[in-house]
Amino acid sequence: GAVVSQHPSWVICKSGTSVKIECRSLDFQATTMFWYRQFPKQSLMLMATSNEGSKATYEQGVEKDKFLINHASLTLSTLTVTSAHPEDSSFYICSATSGSLTEAFFGQGTRLTVV
Amino acid sequence: GENVEQHPSTLSVQEGDSAVIKCTYSDSASNYFPWYKQELGKGPQLIIDIRSNVGEKKDQRIAVTLNKTAKHFSLHITETQPEDSAVYFCAASPYGQNFVFGPGTRLSVLP
Numbered sequence: 001g002a003v004v005s006q007h008p009s010w011v012i013c014k015s016g017t018s019v020k021i022e023c024r025s026l027d028f029q030a031t032t033m034f035w036y037r038q039f040p041k042q043s044l045m046l047m048a049t050s051n052e053g054s055k056a057t058y059e060q061g062v063e064k065d066k067f068l069i070n071h072a073s074l075t076l077s078t079l080t081v082t083s084a085h086p087e088d089s090s091f092y093i094c095s096a097t098s099g100s101l102t103e104a105f106f107g108q109g110t111r112l113t114v115v
Numbered sequence: 116g117e118n119v120e121q122h123p124s125t126l127s128v129q130e131g132d133s134a135v136i137k138c139t140y141s142d143s144a145s146n147y148f149p150w151y152k153q154e155l156g157k158g159p160q161l162i163i164d165i166r167s168n169v170g171e172k173k174d175q176r177i178a179v180t181l182n183k184t185a186k187h188f189s190l191h192i193t194e195t196q197p198e199d200s201a202v203y204f205c206a207a208s209p210y211g212q213n214f215v216f217g218p219g220t221r222l223s224v225l226p
Contacts, residue, residue, distance in 0.1 A: 006158070012202070043204060043218045044159070093158050095214075102166075103145050104214055106158040 002028045004096050006107025013084055013114055020077045021110045030096035034104065035067075038091040049103035050077050056058030084114040117142040119207050121217030128195050129225050138205035139187040145207040148181060148188045149214075153202045162203075163190070172213045195224045 003026040011021050023033055032051050036044040048064075050056040051070035058064045066088075068080040077096075079089055093110050095104040118141040128134050140148075147169035151159035151162055165172045165179045165188065171181050176195075181188040205217040 004158075018226070041221075044216045046214070095159075102208075103149065103161055103164060104208075105161065106151070109158040111155070111156070 002026075002096075002105045004030075004094065004107045006094055006110055008106060010111040011111070011113070015085055015114055016017065016083055018034065018080055018110045019081045019084055019112060021092055021094075021112075023077045023079070023083075023096065023107050025028075025075045025098075025105075028096075029077075029098050030077070031053040031095070031098050031101060033071055034095045035069060035077075036078050036093045036095070038093060038109075040091075044093060047079075052084045084112070086114045088112065089114045117145055117207055117209075117213070117215040119205060119217040121205055121220055122150045123220060123223045124218065125223070127225060130195060130197060132195055134190075134192045134195050134199070134224075136190045136203055136205070136222070138189070138207075138217050139185075140197060140207040140215075141186065142184075142207065142209070143186070145208045145209045145215075148179070149206050149208070150177075150179060150190050151204045151206065151216075153204060153219075155201075159204060171186050172209055175219055194223075195222075197224050200224045 005024045007022045010055035035047045047062045048056045048058045071077040093109040095106045097104045118224045149164035152162045153159045178191040183223045204217045208214045
């Protein structure tokens with residue numbers, strides 16, 4: 001299947017700082033990328049959907065000014081957690097799909113710990 | 116919007132036995148139903164999927180069945196092995212967009 005690479009796999013940051021997570025599709029052009037958040041022992045909760053070259057669509061309850069999403073190319077989307085707080089600590093996962101695929105392929109996830 | 120329920124939340128089976136996980140969905144517009152396996156600390160991996168134009172699909176020890184009328188689909192794993200232990204998520208999606216995931220099933224295969 002297609003490969004989606006997410007970086008970093010884990011990060012620890014101090015409260016008040018910002019953290020950027022990258023999601024890359026390595027062997028296909030991802031017209032749409034999804035960002036999820038997953039708390040321990042829970043399911044994946046969709047945060048936002050981003051289409052290349054346009055603004056992301058955020059799910060209800062997700063602060064767009066806090067979770068900045070950029071999808072500037074067909075192979076890269078970034079999620080920036082701004083002014084991070086301990087409650088933002090979570091497992092963040094991206095997935096990508098394209099017009100020629102209906103499957104969504106997931107990155108390996110990023111564990112964010114805010115101290 | 117779509118709502119996906121999944122049962123059971125936990126499942127323990129003896130090695131070699133079969134495991135069945137069931138999901139229901141609410142939106143009749145959903146036509147793509149993937150199953151993902153997630154190991155601890157990793158992202159979900161697609162293991163099998165089914166589209167609404169078929170009722171069953173099989174890949175070695177894994178099979179998925181779909182009943183569109185009843186809006187439910189199931190994952191069947193035969194001859195389970197310890198490495199099958201993981202959390203399994205079902206999802207429903209219209210045309211591969213807006214995936215809605217079930218709450219997950221933690222499968223433990225006991226040696």
